[in-house]
Amino acid sequence: MLVTVTGGTGFVGVHSVAAVVRAGHRVRVLARDPGLLGPALGPLDVPPGAVDVVAGDVTDEVAVAAAVRGADAVLHAASVYSFDSRRRAEMRAVNERGTEVVLTAARRAVPGPIVHVSTVAALFPAKEIGMESPVGRPRETYMATKAAAERVARRHQADGAPVVITYPPALLGPHDPKLGDQTSRVRDVLRGLMPIWPLGGFPAGDVRDTAELHASLFTAPPATPARFFAPSHYLTTREYLAALREVTGRPLPAVHLPARAMFPVGRLADLAQRVWPWHIPAEYGALYTCACATRVATHADTRGLAPRPFTRTVTDTVRWLRDAGHLTGRQAGAVGQAPSLVAVR
Structure with missing residues (x-):
């Protein structure tokens, strides 16, 4: 299976690329800066040449169409995860518009599955979050843009597209190429x-567990559009x-x-x-x-994966x-x- 991955030079993306390659699939990455891919994948023992790269941004319809052309599946992991108030415009462009561009292009070109990487924060605030939780209406820019992206993904699901949504928690782990918010x-x-x-508190987990969840969705794709929670504490x-x-x-x-x-x-x-x-x-x-x-x-579906x-x-x-x-x-x-x-x- 050829899997196109967006956000493949980021923390979740690079670990997911490595896990998908280990599972025996081919990977094509859409990256704004292709030169970042090699250094990001190097520490994860991904063989040279195992991953192709297409230069482009998730808000660029032409680049996205080129990246998904001929692919069997898509992992949309591109996202700006930051509480830095200086990045508000970037979050709205990438998290909201980027999701619409990628999922629309994937529906036209890819048989499936089309995996949208959401976040548990897209469902906040709530007393408890699970498979049937409604989209949240958080009063914070990053969460609000991810909630908007969640609505896009659920709309495509409701239309019958083979969209699968995953919900990672706050993530830590080794090899964070861009030293993201949690690692910082x-x-x-x-x-x-x-x-x-x-x-207070929050759900937290290991990026490698989230990556294994993503790899499992291509090795054994769900029969219908579905939602899964990454392992967390x-x-x-x-x-x-x-x-x-x-x-x-x-x-x-x-x-x-x-x-x-x-x-x-x-x-x-x-x-x-x-x-x-x-x-x-x-x-x-x-x-x-x-x-x-x-x-x-506790009944949220993690595909049987337990958090380390x-x-x-x-x-x-x-x-x-x-x-x-x-x-x-x-x-x-x-x-x-x-x-x-x-x-x-």
Whole structure:
């Protein structure tokens, strides 16, 4: 099977490409910068030449049509995942319009499956999220654009297209090519930049588990349009920090405050970020997530995949951050004394 992948140079995309190749499929990646693909795939033991690349953007109808032409299936993983207020226009273009362009082109050219990578955040706020959850109406730009993309995907499902939707949680793991939001947060905590935390929590998981879910959808495609949740754990922010303390052996002192009480700080940080050139770790989107996130229902379909232990995920993330030079050995704590990370799957 030839699988076209969008977002193949990003965190979810690159791990999914590796998992799909390991499952025996051919892959074609649509990438804005094809030169990023080789360095991103190199640490994941993807053989040279196993992946073709088409240059283009998901908002470019001509490039998307070329990328899906002749393919048997599509994995639409392209997305801007950020709580950085400076990227609002980019999120709306890529997350909303890009999804419409890709799914429309895929329906015309591909027999299926057409996998749209959504997020649990597209269903927030809710008391519990599961297979029948309605699309959320979150009051935060990233989540709102992913909710809009979710509506696009569900419309195509309702029309009978072979669209499959997956819901990854907040993801960690090794080999993050663009040092995304979640990986950066771990780095910032271990650099001592986040002494104040909101109460609440969020579903979290390992990018490699999400990648295995995606690979399974091409090896054994569902018979009808469907929705699947990537394996995850629900963690309070206290539990999240406890895992970091456990694997690093560092005290990591922190003060916890009610998330909603911190909203004004997050709003002010977002305003300041528009003129301040360096990233400010206090983000309204992260506070909003902790205030409204909820658990994934126990009956939600993960295709039988179980999440790996979160401490293992954190260990591999911190070790990779050290190996990649984003943390010093001292900042990585006990993990900093461990052998370097080779290929971890």
